[in-house]
Amino acid sequence: MKGNPVNCESYNVKNLKLDEPLERYLKLVNGHHVLDLGIGQGKCSVLLARQGFNVTGVDLSNTALEACKNVPNLTFVQDDIRNFEIEKNKYNLIISRCVLHFLHKDDVHEIIKNIKEGLCSGGMVYISVFSIADPGFKKRELNSDFDKLDNNIFYKRSENTYMSYFTKKEILDLFADFKTIMVSDEFSLDLSHGKPHYHGIIKYLGRKE
Numbered sequence: 001m002k003g004n005p006v007n008c009e010s011y012n013v014k015n016l017k018l019d020e021p022l023e024r025y026l027k028l029v030n031g032h033h034v035l036d037l038g039i040g041q042g043k044c045s046v047l048l049a050r051q052g053f054n055v056t057g058v059d060l061s062n063t064a065l066e067a068c069k070n071v072p073n074l075t076f077v078q079d080d081i082r083n084f085e086i087e088k089n090k091y092n093l094i095i096s097r098c099v100l101h102f103l104h105k106d107d108v109h110e111i112i113k114n115i116k117e118g119l120c121s122g123g124m125v126y127i128s129v130f131s132i133a134d135p136g137f138k139k140r141e142l143n144s145d146f147d148k149l150d151n152n153i154f155y156k157r158s159e160n161t162y163m164s165y166f167t168k169k170e171i172l173d174l175f176a177d178f179k180t181i182m183v184s185d186e187f188s189l190d191l192s193h194g195k196p197h198y199h200g201i202i203k204y205l206g207r208k209e
């Protein structure tokens, strides 16, 4: 496990809403066991729990704990997702939305391996991560607080934390043994929290065959 967790207390979610790919393809999810790694305030998963899915949400933050406690069908585990042991062949859907870029890629690769093992046959994975087009990438390149390491990883010495930026090819390669249901590489204005700002984001939804 590399570095400390990044302090990225989940922002104030204005409204609960499934990401469009999840909404569009939810009917392909073949069972009710859902795991959300870095659930935050449960933007997607609280809705899924309300729809009757049996959700386990993992997050380190107290804000997440507050938001997720007392939600029927949702079990919250306060833990580092790098430590959380994913039960094998259990889940029909595993989500990690806007979380994995806060880790070193070695840890991301280990988590993706565990996600694959945690899905039952036909299980789906949905992840979204910052791409190299994200404005934060350039900002970090110009900021002397960050060391740029190989493979688009940044290290912040003062906090012993890492940030990773991805390409679409990299994500597709990581899931080469999965059937891709959708993948996108977008640059768009984010109106969901705080002041309007841009993000470069790769979204991937795939199925374990």
Ligand SMILES: C[S@@+](CC[C@H](N)C(=O)[O-])C[C@H]1O[C@@H](n2cnc3c(N)ncnc32)[C@H](O)[C@@H]1O
Binding pocket: 005, 006, 008, 009, 010, 011, 013, 037, 038, 039, 040, 041, 042, 043, 044, 058, 059, 060, 061, 064, 079, 080, 081, 082, 096, 097, 098, 099, 102
């Ligand atoms: C940007 S928020 C996204 C929250 C949620 N997935 C969503 O889409 O609204 C990132 C979340 O990841 C959590 N997080 C980041 N690194 C983590 C780690 N190593 N272990 C557990 N949670 C982590 C943060 O606490 C935060 O709630």
